[in-house]
Amino acid sequence: MELLIKNGVVYDPLNEICGEKMDICVKDDKIVSKVKSPKVIDADGKLVMPGGVDIHAHIAGGKINAGRLLRPEDGRKGTEPRGKLTRACTGYSVPNTYATGYRYAKMGYTFVMEPATPPLLARHTHEELIDTPILDNAILALLDNNWMTMEYVKSGETKKLAAYVAWMIKAVKAYGVKIVNPGGDEAWGWGKNVNIDDSVPNFDVTPRDIIGSLAEANEMLNLPHSIHIHCNDLGHPGNYETTLKSFDVIKGRSNKNRQVMHATHVQFHSYGGSSWKDFESKVDEIAKYVNVKKHVTIDMGQVMLGDTTTMTADGPLEYGLHTITGRKWTNLDVELETGGGITPFLYSSKVAVNTIQWAIGLELALLIKDPWKIVLTTDHPNGAPFITYPIVISLLMSRQKREEVMANVHKAINKRAILPSIERELDWNDIAIMTRAAPARILGLDRYGKGHLGVGADADVAIYDVSPEEKEAKKIQSALLRAKYTIKGGEIVVKDGEIVAVPEGRTYWVNPEFDGKPTKDMLGDLTGKFEKYYSVNLANYPVQDAYLPHPIEIKTKV
Numbered sequence: 286m287e288l289l290i291k292n293g294v295v296y297d298p299l300n301e302i303c304g305e306k307m308d309i310c311v312k313d314d315k316i317v318s319k320v321k322s323p324k325v326i327d328a329d330g331k332l333v334m335p336g337g338v339d340i341h342a343h344i345a346g347g348k349i350n351a352g353r354l355l356r357p358e359d360g361r362k363g364t365e366p367r368g369k370l371t372r373a374c375t376g377y378s379v380p381n382t383y384a385t386g387y388r389y390a391k392m393g394y395t396f397v398m399e400p401a402t403p404p405l406l407a408r409h410t411h412e413e414l415i416d417t418p419i420l421d422n423a424i425l426a427l428l429d430n431n432w433m434t435m436e437y438v439k440s441g442e443t444k445k446l447a448a449y450v451a452w453m454i455k456a457v458k459a460y461g462v463k464i465v466n467p468g469g470d471e472a473w474g475w476g477k478n479v480n481i482d483d484s485v486p487n488f489d490v491t492p493r494d495i496i497g498s499l500a501e502a503n504e505m506l507n508l509p510h511s512i513h514i515h516c517n518d519l520g521h522p523g524n525y526e527t528t529l530k531s532f533d534v535i536k537g538r539s540n541k542n543r544q545v546m547h548a549t550h551v552q553f554h555s556y557g558g559s560s561w562k563d564f565e566s567k568v569d570e571i572a573k574y575v576n577v578k579k580h581v582t583i584d585m586g587q588v589m590l591g592d593t594t595t596m597t598a599d600g601p602l603e604y605g606l607h608t609i610t611g612r613k614w615t616n617l618d619v620e621l622e623t624g625g626g627i628t629p630f631l632y633s634s635k636v637a638v639n640t641i642q643w644a645i646g647l648e649l650a651l652l653i654k655d656p657w658k659i660v661l662t663t664d665h666p667n668g669a670p671f672i673t674y675p676i677v678i679s680l681l682m683s684r685q686k687r688e689e690v691m692a693n694v695h696k697a698i699n700k701r702a703i704l705p706s707i708e709r710e711l712d713w714n715d716i717a718i719m720t721r722a723a724p725a726r727i728l729g730l731d732r733y734g735k736g737h738l739g740v741g742a743d744a745d746v747a748i749y750d751v752s753p754e755e756k757e758a759k760k761i762q763s764a765l766l767r768a769k770y771t772i773k774g775g776e777i778v779v780k781d782g783e784i785v786a787v788p789e790g791r792t793y794w795v796n797p798e799f800d801g802k803p804t805k806d807m808l809g810d811l812t813g814k815f816e817k818y819y820s821v822n823l824a825n826y827p828v829q830d831a832y833l834p835h836p837i838e839i840k841t842k843v
Contacts, residue, residue: 286312286313286775287322287324288324289325290333291327292307294332294753295333296714296716297335297738298714298721299722299726299731309746311323311744314774316741316742326748331749332713334720334738334749335725335747336396336743337720338395338397338720338730339394341400341549341550341584341660342397342400342664344397346410347409348401348596348597348617348625349379350413352627352666353376355627356378359594360379361375363375363378371383371784378593378669378670379666382418383418385417385420386419389420390419390768392674392675392765393768395421395743395771396735398424398460399414399425400425400463401515401598402427403623404456405622406619407424407457407459408832412832414792419788419789419790421792427598427622429463429464429495429499430468430623431622433449433810433814434499438490438498438499439488439494443501446499450499450503450797451799452804454795454797456828457828458832458836459795460795461509461510461512461795462512462513463513463515464496464512465514465598465623466602468483468517469600470599470623470625471486473601474486480517480527481493481527481530492531493534500538506799506841508729513549514531515597516531519550519597519599522563523557524554525571529571529574535580542729543726543727546582547584549586550585550586550668551571552588552664553668554571555567555570555645563701566645568652572653575659582658585649585659585662587643587650587663588663588668589676590632590694593667593668594629594666595667597667599625600624607628620820637697637701640694641695641697641698647681650719651704657718659719661681661719675763675765678761681710682711683758724736725737730793733837744774746770746771748772751764766782776788789834792835794838796841798843
């Protein structure tokens with residue numbers, strides 16, 4: 286199959302193409318330099334970008350299912366009619382698998398990272414990803430509160446830790462390492478929490494130790510993505526200091542290909558004040574750091590005003606939200622590995638704290654000078670459902686739109702946030718970086734054909750029926766919500782905002798080669814741990830090939 290996307294206004298930052306009128310050629314599932322007898326798509330005056338890459342969205346797995354069960358009212362809210370080619374879509378903040386794939390595709394997205402999978406539950410996560418149409422995907426394995434990790438951190442056996450990380454990623458067919466409130470879930474088992482320099486109960490290690498050791502193991506294995514970290518102290522007034530300390534744990538370390546830390550949903554980690562009464566934005570301090578350091582990248586975790594469902598492996602945080610709001614709550618625990626919680630949440634424009642949270646995410650994107658260092662996310666569904674991305678983009682591109690919203694929110698925004706003083710407006714190149722090029726580069730997927738339109742890249746293309754000169758927020762939102770075309774692997778899957786084909790997505794996973802004595806010794810430790818503590822046997826870990834019907838295996842060497 287051949288396609289010629291003709292006369293589009295192309296934004297392809299990884300290839301330094303910024304709003305150039307040009308043709309894009311597709312043959313089969315790749316971008317090529319020329320075609321002979323293609324089907325022609327007239328993109329004259331329309332935006333053409335690579336398919337969107339979402340670096341962090343909770344779309345599959347145990348906690349998502351728990352969220353669906355906890356909130357049947359959310360399912361009714363998001364119900365959509367079934368089309369000729371589509372299956373029933375339900376759910377708003379916790380949509381079902383079909384709705385997830387269709388809605389992302391309609392917005393021009395073609396890859397999503399599921400960022401927090403407990404290894405023992407990885408099979409189910411992969412089952413849901415199989416069931417999610419169109420999107421390519423990958424998972425990150427939660428390894429920070431794991432007993433094996435903490436014991437190796439305590440003993441200083443970094444090579445055995447690296448062997449454990451390598452074995453685990455290969456066993457569950459994950460893409461990389463996820464850290465969530467390091468040590469916090471283990472402490473939560475004892476009714477406690479920990480900050481970055483507190484000792485984790487019964488293990489005599491600190492979150493600082495865990496972060497540093499996992500970062501060292503990650504780099505030792507040459508994984509394509511850095512550690513992906515949800516810092517301690519999420520959602521608490523004054524936590525920006527913890528965030529900066531976390532960034533500093535691996536200051537001075539370097540990787541010539543990329544950052545060595547990606548800090549996620551930093552909106553939730555940029556808070557000043559000593560209590561909710563004097564809660565304020567400290568984005569100026571976070572931006573000052575990120576603007577001058579090369580070892581860290583971040584994503585927004587934008588809050589949007591409205592109802593959503595919060596869910597995270599940060600168990601203490603979810604219980605805290607439950608006690609504040611009084612809304613229903615459920616808790617999860619995965620033996621010797623991790624935990625988590627789920628509770629609904631309403632971000633209200635009438636509440637000072639929620640208003641400032643809304644401002645903080647936008648401030649991060651506007652005050653961090655280099656768009657290659659910050660990625661657009663809502664930490665779906667924690668800050669808002671991913672379906673709100675077009676609104677977030679319009680706010681970043683239009684100061685007038687921001688002022689319209691600010692006129693109708695809590696007046697605390699004028700004293701305790703920075704947003705009212707920011708004049709900057711992002712352009713389409715900034716947006717293409719933050720939603721395509723930067724997440725692909727940060728994840729290391731640019732080397733495997735994602736996030737760009739160069740010859741040899743995957744033929745994942747989004748075409749939007751909007752002029753590059755358009756400034757009106759409603760028109761920007763409308764165009765981005767319903768792509769004119771989405772092309773996935775060379776196949777037209779969306780036309781005029783409607784699904785026209787439903788191919789299956791592919792799963793990227795990393796196979797690190799790390800053998801020898803550290804691996805042999807580690808396996809002995811792991812077998813002993815299962816015999817003594819686990820309620821299941823070691824065979825429950827490995828994910829069989831059948832769970833990845835369309836795999837993309839990436840091999841790494843030490």
